[in-house]
Amino acid sequence: MAPKIPDKYAAYECEDYFRGKWPEDGFFHDDSQMLLVVPLSETYVLRKKAFFAVGRSGTDGIDFGYRKHHSGLWAFYPIDEEFKFMADSIQSLVDGWCSGYLSV
Template sequence: MSGFEEKWRSAAPDYFENFADGRYDERAYLWFIYPKAEIHEFDDGAALVFGRAGGDGIEFAFRHDHPGIWAYYPIEAEWRAVAPDIGTFEQEWLSGRLTV
């Protein structure tokens, strides 16, 4: 296990166990959940970015000490909770119920 994964495993265990291959949305032509090789930390190290919405620079992330899945809106410099876990996030995204 890399130091990067070790740092984030407690905040994102389901990602590393079940989603590390990423998820591609064929309708949107978009990796809304990145493969493990493409995840990255925010510059300040406070969040692990694991996907994107495809518009306006919106990214999806895990945050230490903030449970669930978060969307970061760079235009507003704002965090918004979008799902309680990554499994629900995937279901909501693919059903079209998740809007950003």
């Protein structure tokens, strides 16, 4: 059964975020002592950039999230206003970040 995605996030390919524990608990990364994935109450949308932010890198304001009409998770670099593809799914982002394979 597909998870219920609130209407305001329907244009984002974010079904994997709404499946399981992410919207309630997020994911706390022990090594960096931060929420890598945040609960829904701490997410935000940058309308001008069509970006639904669901995670934090802990560096230079770089956040992780979904872009409208793009698949996967992206890092948004606010200083340069650029995006970098990070992972196919939120679980892949968490796994890659925790293993050190992914970084910003």
